[in-house]
Amino acid sequence: MGNHPIEEMMRTTMENIRSMVDVNVIVGEPVETADGNVIIPISRILFGFAAGGSDFEVPEGSEEKKQQNEQTKFPFGGGSGAGVSLQPVAFLVVGGGQVRLLPVDDKVVIGRLLEMTPQLIEQIQSMLNKKSQSEKVYQ
Numbered sequence: 001m002g003n004h005p006i007e008e009m010m011r012t013t014m015e016n017i018r019s020m021v022d023v024n025v026i027v028g029e030p031v032e033t034a035d036g037n038v039i040i041p042i043s044r045i046l047f048g049f050a051a052g053g054s055d056f057e058v059p060e061g062s063e064e065k066k067q068q069n070e071q072t073k074f075p076f077g078g079g080s081g082a083g084v085s086l087q088p089v090a091f092l093v094v095g096g097g098q099v100r101l102l103p104v105d106d107k108v109v110i111g112r113l114l115e116m117t118p119q120l121i122e123q124i125q126s127m128l129n130k131k132s133q134s135e136k137v138y139q
Helices: 005-020 063-071 108-138
Strands: 038-055 076-095 098-103
Touching: 005 038, 005 076
Parallel strands: none
Antiparallel strands: 038 076, 076 098
């Protein structure tokens, strides 16, 4: 049995999907900032694929039926399709001796703020201590 038309249709669709889905799409190209940090985008990619078709019988007595009997093949009708969704997930920031993952998700912002609260409090206390020490020097 030779190749059925749906096989070629599916092969073509999958080759096109393969050309779109590349590792450089999921883990993007690094970008260097002016201050020396390197930012690497990370994305989630989702794709779906569907194909279908049917062989049709030609009515008796038609010219197509005579040709069909000679070829012993039924006419084929079918189609295929694919969809791709690309969603940014996070940014990997490398610089200053640190590697940080900065998520893009809205719900993560509150978590990041809570995570940074101790550092923020320390910086405020440090600023207040410096201010109070400078006031003592001037008195």
